[in-house]
Amino acid sequence: MSQKIRAFIAFELPADVLSALKEIQQQLNNFRFRVKWLRPENIHLTLKFLGEIESDRIDVIADSIFDAASGYDPLSLAAKGVGVFPGMIRPRVIWAGLDGQIELLRDLQQKLDDRLAEAGFARERRPFRGHLTLGRFKGHVSLGEIRQALEEFNHFETAAFSASHLVLFQSELRPEGAVYTKLKSIVVRRIS
Numbered sequence: 001m002s003q004k005i006r007a008f009i010a011f012e013l014p015a016d017v018l019s020a021l022k023e024i025q026q027q028l029n030n031f032r033f034r035v036k037w038l039r040p041e042n043i044h045l046t047l048k049f050l051g052e053i054e055s056d057r058i059d060v061i062a063d064s065i066f067d068a069a070s071g072y073d074p075l076s077l078a079a080k081g082v083g084v085f086p087g088m089i090r091p092r093v094i095w096a097g098l099d100g101q102i103e104l105l106r107d108l109q110q111k112l113d114d115r116l117a118e119a120g121f122a123r124e125r126r127p128f129r130g131h132l133t134l135g136r137f138k139g140h141v142s143l144g145e146i147r148q149a150l151e152e153f154n155h156f157e158t159a160a161f162s163a164s165h166l167v168l169f170q171s172e173l174r175p176e177g178a179v180y181t182k183l184k185s186i187v188v189r190r191i192s
Contacts, residue, residue: 002056006171007183009065009112010044011163013132017079018043020158021096024082025134028094031149035094035135042180043132045077045098045163047109050121057119058168062184064115065166070191072108074164075101079132082153088146095131100160105130108188112166164188
């Protein structure tokens with residue numbers, strides 16, 4: 001019998017990038033913002049949040065990921081800069097941006113969204129903005145302090161990394177934080 005699970009599709013990040021992101025979190029923590037920081041091992045590049053799905057749809061989702069990924073070589077990306085969503089007046093999320101093959105990343109995300117829509121999943125309503133969530137703000141943040149932090153870390157950049165494995169994750173929300181379990185991993189590679 002099928003059960004409901006929370007799921008999303010993301011690229012995993014290599015250990016050196018996660019280490020650099022952890023260091024940025026620690027430096028940003030010096031600003032004493034009220035932020036719930038993600039554990040570095042939970043930082044990833046999400047392409048699609050599926051929400052609650054039936055567990056018997058995992059293979060259909062994996063097939064959609066494979067179909068989308070088969071038209072691409074691994075992407076060369078780097079984490080670059082720091083920003084906030086939705087804006088500086090009332091920020092809710094602090095993130096690291098991306099550099100590198102961004103147009104190809106957008107194309108891949110759109111193709112993935114198309115394949116999943118064909119399989120009966122809802123399309124994304126908002127435009128895709130690739131980012132790496134570092135933490136979520138808890139309460140009011142001073143506009144001056146957030147400006148200072150973003151200016152100070154504007155030049156942050158990691159070495160380039162290869163985004164080569166799209167992973168379907170299960171997300172379990174727990175009091176100590178989310179726990180992610182890999183359900184399927186699909187290699188991004190061009191199939192002629």
